[in-house]
Amino acid sequence: MSNAWTRRSFLAGAPAVLLARKTAAPRPNVVFIASDDLRNALGCYGHPIVQSPHLDGLAARGVRFDRAYCQYPLCGPSRTSMLSGLRPDSTRIWANEIAIRDTVPDALTLPQLFRQNGYHSVRLGKMYHMNVPGSVGTNKWDDPPSWDVAISPPGLENKTPGEGRNVTPHIGEGGAFHWISFKGEGKHQADDRAAEQAIELIHQRRDQPFFLGLGFLRPHVPSVAPERFFDLYPLEKMNLVVNPPNDLAHIPRASEIAINTRANDMGMKDSDKREALRGYYATISYMDWQVGRVLEALARTGQASRTAIVFWSDHGWHLGEHHRWQKRSLFEESARVPLIVAAPGRRARGASSRALVELIDVYPTVAELCGLKRPGHLEGQSFVPLLDNPARAWKSAAFTQVSAPEGIVGRAVRTDRYRYIRWEGPYPDEELYDHQTAPDEHTNLARDASQAALLKQLRAVLEAGWRAARARV
Numbered sequence: 408m409s410n411a412w413t414r415r416s417f418l419a420g421a422p423a424v425l426l427a428r429k430t431a432a433p434r435p436n437v438v439f440i441a442s443d444d445l446r447n448a449l450g451c452y453g454h455p456i457v458q459s460p461h462l463d464g465l466a467a468r469g470v471r472f473d474r475a476y477c478q479y480p481l482c483g484p485s486r487t488s489m490l491s492g493l494r495p496d497s498t499r500i501w502a503n504e505i506a507i508r509d510t511v512p513d514a515l516t517l518p519q520l521f522r523q524n525g526y527h528s529v530r531l532g533k534m535y536h537m538n539v540p541g542s543v544g545t546n547k548w549d550d551p552p553s554w555d556v557a558i559s560p561p562g563l564e565n566k567t568p569g570e571g572r573n574v575t576p577h578i579g580e581g582g583a584f585h586w587i588s589f590k591g592e593g594k595h596q597a598d599d600r601a602a603e604q605a606i607e608l609i610h611q612r613r614d615q616p617f618f619l620g621l622g623f624l625r626p627h628v629p630s631v632a633p634e635r636f637f638d639l640y641p642l643e644k645m646n647l648v649v650n651p652p653n654d655l656a657h658i659p660r661a662s663e664i665a666i667n668t669r670a671n672d673m674g675m676k677d678s679d680k681r682e683a684l685r686g687y688y689a690t691i692s693y694m695d696w697q698v699g700r701v702l703e704a705l706a707r708t709g710q711a712s713r714t715a716i717v718f719w720s721d722h723g724w725h726l727g728e729h730h731r732w733q734k735r736s737l738f739e740e741s742a743r744v745p746l747i748v749a750a751p752g753r754r755a756r757g758a759s760s761r762a763l764v765e766l767i768d769v770y771p772t773v774a775e776l777c778g779l780k781r782p783g784h785l786e787g788q789s790f791v792p793l794l795d796n797p798a799r800a801w802k803s804a805a806f807t808q809v810s811a812p813e814g815i816v817g818r819a820v821r822t823d824r825y826r827y828i829r830w831e832g833p834y835p836d837e838e839l840y841d842h843q844t845a846p847d848e849h850t851n852l853a854r855d856a857s858q859a860a861l862l863k864q865l866r867a868v869l870e871a872g873w874r875a876a877r878a879r880v
């Protein structure tokens with residue numbers, strides 16, 4: 408597969424499709440949409456400012472998960488875990504820039520499973536890890552066995568002409584809050600090209616099932632979007648997080664090391680923070696607009712009712728909570744992700760679920776939605792029952808982990824009420840937060856002697872692990 412941007416024909420995968428046409432009963436298409444670095448900042452999640460009409464419309468057709476958690480709050484490890492169906496301790500991928508087959512040569516990935524079952528499997532944009540903006544337009548850590556066609560559209564990214572500013576110039580591109588507002592629709596942006604290719608695919612292949620992995624880059628920095636999306640968010644309306652004065656006192660040293668340069672507000676003044684927020688929100692609305700174009704193509708071609716749509720982000724994102732920005736933390740803002748599923752034939756529509764679900768659960772869910780036999784290696788649990796009854800009893804815990812320099816490993820467990828974090832390595836420590844009494848995670852109960860029994864109980868939940876936390880179905 409070429410690394411170059413090509414407009415190669417989607418007929419490249421024709422043999423598998425012709426086979427499917429002869430042998431398989433009609434199966435739904437899958438449109439599997441990723442947004443990069445998106446937290447639950449969408450209108451449908453109740454955000455007071457962010458405008459996301461198209462994703463809100465998708466949520467109105469399916470189920471919005473309010474407590475979905477990534478397994479690792481960083482692009483590469485999260486994506487390889489989700490797409491392979493293996494947790495990070497099984498993929499052994501705890502950092503970016505590692506391909507799934509470097510550590511699991513015989514992986515059977517989600518798109519590969521669909522491919523083996525007669526689907527035409529297409530990747531447009533970022534599915535597996537891609538450094539943004541550094542490796543946009545390349546296939547560097549992609550997984551060729553996953554796809555019949557894989558296209559990594561290039562984009563101008565931080566080189567886009569327009570009005571802008573890097574508000575954190577001491578941090579390299581990819582981490583810097585560098586915003587650029589430009590005139591026009593952005594035909595030079597990778598997300599625009601990916602959406603355009605997706606629309607082309609949807610129009611071309613009306614009779615064969617496809618699995619479309621559509622990976623948008625935004626709102627990952629640089630915050631590049633057309634001017635009209637910046638105009639939605641006047642700087643004076645950007646409200647900053649207010650942390651209590653002693654907030655950092657309860658945070659363990661290992662946690663500070665793990666988040667690296669993203670602590671201490673990244674050195675930003677309040678005016679810088681408002682620009683960072685505006686860039687983040689503008690690029691969310693821009694990404695939402697791209698999603699809208701694709702959903703419209705499905706509707707226009709009559710395929711909306713026979714397409715399962717999954718929208719997800721690889722991890723969450725801090726916007727100043729605990730003086731942190733961006734990812735790599737085990738707090739709620741970084742571990743929780745938006746997740747919306749709209750699939751044909753399921754009973755819940757326009758519903759939300761407070762069930763604890765994990766990105767690792769998406770693989771078996773999508774396989775079940777399309778009637779594919781689930782492989783035995785999967786370490787997640789299909790949440791299809793929640794798509795019919797979003798309020799039913801479900802998992803007792805969700806797990807997220809992170810690794811950091813000096814041999815630091817952090818392991819978090821989220822239960823219905825609590826978040827417990829254990830830090831292993833040179834600075835062993837613990838954190839315990841009660842979401843019922845202090846949902847902002849400002850009060851670390853692990854240091855409160857009166858909470859010893861609760862601490863012991865949550866240590867046991869972490870040690871029992873994901874197998875013990877599965878829902879009974």
Ligand SMILES: [Ca+2]
Binds near residue numbers: 444627722
């Ligand atoms: Ca990411």
